[in-house]
Amino acid sequence: MSDTTNEEKMDLAPIETPFKRIWADFCQNKIALAALIVLLIIVCIALFAPWIAPTNPYDLASVSILDGKLPPGSESLSGVTYVLGTDGAGRGLLSSIFYGLRISLGVGVMSALVALVFGAIMGLAAAYYGGRVDTIIMRIVDIQLSFPAILVALILLAALGKGVDKIIIALVIVQWAYYARTVRASALVERSKEYVEAATCLALSDRRILLRHLLPNCLPPLIVIGTVQTAHAISLEATLSFLGVGLPITEPSLGLLISNGFEYMMSGKYWISFFPGIALLVTIVSINLVGDQLRDVLNPRLQK
Amino acid sequence: MSVFIIRRLMQAILVVWIMSLLVYVGVHIVGDPVDMLINPEADQAEIARVIRDLGLDRPLHEQYWYFLKNALQGDLGNSFIFNEPALKLVVQRIPATFELALAALGLAVVIGIPLGVYAGLKPDSKISQTIMASSILGFSLPTFWVGLMLIMFFSVMMGWLPSFGRGDTETIFGVEFSFLTWDGLTHLFLPALNLSLFKLSLVIRLARAGTREVVHQEYIKFARAKGLSQNRIIFVHLMKNIMIPVVTVLGLEFGGLIAFSVVTETVFSWPGMGKLIIDALHNLDRPLVVAYLMVIVVLFVFINLVVDVLYSILDPRVRLRDLKG
Numbered sequence: 001m002s003d004t005t006n007e008e009k010m011d012l013a014p015i016e017t018p019f020k021r022i023w024a025d026f027c028q029n030k031i032a033l034a035a036l037i038v039l040l041i042i043v044c045i046a047l048f049a050p051w052i053a054p055t056n057p058y059d060l061a062s063v064s065i066l067d068g069k070l071p072p073g074s075e076s077l078s079g080v081t082y083v084l085g086t087d088g089a090g091r092g093l094l095s096s097i098f099y100g101l102r103i104s105l106g107v108g109v110m111s112a113l114v115a116l117v118f119g120a121i122m123g124l125a126a127a128y129y130g131g132r133v134d135t136i137i138m139r140i141v142d143i144q145l146s147f148p149a150i151l152v153a154l155i156l157l158a159a160l161g162k163g164v165d166k167i168i169i170a171l172v173i174v175q176w177a178y179y180a181r182t183v184r185a186s187a188l189v190e191r192s193k194e195y196v197e198a199a200t201c202l203a204l205s206d207r208r209i210l211l212r213h214l215l216p217n218c219l220p221p222l223i224v225i226g227t228v229q230t231a232h233a234i235s236l237e238a239t240l241s242f243l244g245v246g247l248p249i250t251e252p253s254l255g256l257l258i259s260n261g262f263e264y265m266m267s268g269k270y271w272i273s274f275f276p277g278i279a280l281l282v283t284i285v286s287i288n289l290v291g292d293q294l295r296d297v298l299n300p301r302l303q304k
Numbered sequence: 305m306s307v308f309i310i311r312r313l314m315q316a317i318l319v320v321w322i323m324s325l326l327v328y329v330g331v332h333i334v335g336d337p338v339d340m341l342i343n344p345e346a347d348q349a350e351i352a353r354v355i356r357d358l359g360l361d362r363p364l365h366e367q368y369w370y371f372l373k374n375a376l377q378g379d380l381g382n383s384f385i386f387n388e389p390a391l392k393l394v395v396q397r398i399p400a401t402f403e404l405a406l407a408a409l410g411l412a413v414v415i416g417i418p419l420g421v422y423a424g425l426k427p428d429s430k431i432s433q434t435i436m437a438s439s440i441l442g443f444s445l446p447t448f449w450v451g452l453m454l455i456m457f458f459s460v461m462m463g464w465l466p467s468f469g470r471g472d473t474e475t476i477f478g479v480e481f482s483f484l485t486w487d488g489l490t491h492l493f494l495p496a497l498n499l500s501l502f503k504l505s506l507v508i509r510l511a512r513a514g515t516r517e518v519v520h521q522e523y524i525k526f527a528r529a530k531g532l533s534q535n536r537i538i539f540v541h542l543m544k545n546i547m548i549p550v551v552t553v554l555g556l557e558f559g560g561l562i563a564f565s566v567v568t569e570t571v572f573s574w575p576g577m578g579k580l581i582i583d584a585l586h587n588l589d590r591p592l593v594v595a596y597l598m599v600i601v602v603l604f605v606f607i608n609l610v611v612d613v614l615y616s617i618l619d620p621r622v623r624l625r626d627l628k629g
Contacts, residue, residue, distance in 0.1 A: 146608045147563075147604055148564065150563050150564060150567070151563040154566065155330075155597055156330075158327070158330065158331055158597065159326065159329075159330020231444070235444075238446055238448075238449075239446060239447065239448055239567055242567075242570075243567065243582055244582065244586060245585055255448075258448070258452065265452060265456055266460060266467075268460055270456050273452050273453075273456070274453070277446070277449040277452070277453070280446055280449065281444065281446070281449070284444045285441070285444045288440070288443070
């Protein structure tokens with residue numbers, strides 16, 4: 001990644017770096033900018049959860065079942081005020097959400113990154129080599145994309161079982177096809193351009209042409225798909241965890257927090273499911289808004 | 305044409321076979337059903353007998369071969385928990401899931417098209433902007449959480465609608481339906497609304513895009529010049545023309561609704577296929593899990609096959625490209 005940005009900078013440095021231009025364009029949409037700020041705050045919360053959470057929900061010494069199911073804003077027996085209330089076991093919801101964001105974002109970002117790398121390699125290979133390689137890879141992509149993501153994930157998790165590593169594997173397998181298809185489409189366009197011909201004439205190695213010439217030019221659509229798919233991965237993980245086939249209860253992501261509140265909801269204790277859901281919603285919406293704006297900014301056809 | 309259909313059919317059978325292998329081997333690596341099914345106080349002889357009865361003592365490839373032979377005759381084994389043929393259990397649940405999916409589809413069309421057409425006719429009004437903003441929200445909201453909030457609001461706080469089950473059902477041709485009784489309808493409404501939310505956003509966007517395109521067409525101008533009433537232009541001339549893309553996309557999305565009903569059925573305890581698979585996964589009921597996955601794989605392969613064949617009839621280029629490739 002750092003190599004490619006350097007290369008781009010060398011080309012355009014005297015006038016205006018692409019990063020500066022993209023940033024200026026991005027800032028024109030106030031909603032997207034606000035979404036980016038919200039997203040950064042969420043990422044910070046996820047990164048620094050153990051230091052900023054008011055209580056540690058998984059420290060058995062400080063959690064008491066007597067504090068269970070307290071409504072938002074109430075004070076516990078030990079004198080701690082729970083802004084968003086507590087869940088059935090007496091864990092503070094605000095702190096649980098902070099820790100949950102950590103797991104949800106971690107799983108989402110990790111699976112999207114691995115899927116991006118794997119899908120991009122497959123897509124590039126399909127476009128560059130063509131012929132049989134292309135046919136086989138794209139046939140697999142077609143077949144996989146003809147099944148809904150949640151179904152593929154369900155089949156995989158039925159086979160793999162529960163666990164952080166397993167859900168990441170399942171999400172990667174569900175998502176790589178989107179990246180492969182996107183990269184192949186833009187690589188096919190790029191491949192027929194003169195600069196690739198020039199590179200081929202210079203007798204550069206396949207690997208060099210693929211990674212240093214084709215890949216950087218396929219990056220914009222890849223980044224857009226990457227953001228949207230990260231949001232998708234987070235939502236899918238929450239859904240699967242809610243269904244009880246995703247993460248084990250030792251890794252309480254937002255989906256599991258919502259699922260825990262389900263049983264208390266019938267007695268009117270809405271907050272246990274409500275607040276983690278809001279956190280999930282804000283995360284997904286802000287990623288989607290940032291992704292939308294990135295799509296507009298990175299699309300060369302929309303630029304004046 | 306027939307070459308194309310045969311090739312696609314062979315490919316479909318290949319996909320089903322590979323899936324059966326993956327599903328069977330995969331499901332048999334997870335968990336040990338013996339621990340669950342046998343009385344903890346049973347002695348060694350008893351345990352050995354049950355393992356032999358269930359065929360769990362043979363090597364995996366032998367078990368798979370046995371499974372495949374039976375599967376081709378429509379026998380996917382007996383459920384460990386219900387002690388009934390697994391395939392029968394899954395097939396029994398199909399009508400409930402289809403009813404839910406069709407109701408969701410209906411709601412998406414009935415609510416989505418008027419909103420989308422309105423947003424397309426008056427793109428700058430405040431109401432239209434609100435509609436479009438909420439359709440973005442519809443894409444982002446996690447289905448299961450919306451379901452919980454619907455129960456919270458309509459069932460727990462307001463007490464207007466029931467929150468789980470199918471309610472009273474009416475039997476036609478030996479199949480139970482909820483939408484024929486008032487009680488069943490009240491049970492159907494919330495889950496259908498929940499399931500339709502995503503498609504609703506999609507329909508709004510399609511209807512809006514279609515409307516904005518169609519209003520500038522010559523035939524609308526002509527209808528206006530003829531002095532037809534605004535209502536007639538919208539309901540006859542405009543509606544007919546925006547329905548084509550909407551119907552195509554919804555047809556393709558029906559499979560997605562069936563898949564996503566797993567989530568809605570779990571939230572609302574709707575007794576369809578999705579609820580069955582989640583329960584089976586929790587109970588490690590292997591034959592049932594395998595039967596569900598095989599039914600759904602066959603269903604999807606079939607839907608895709610039909611779509612492919614229809615496309616190749618509508619657009620011969622698809623067929624020719626495939627034959628070359």
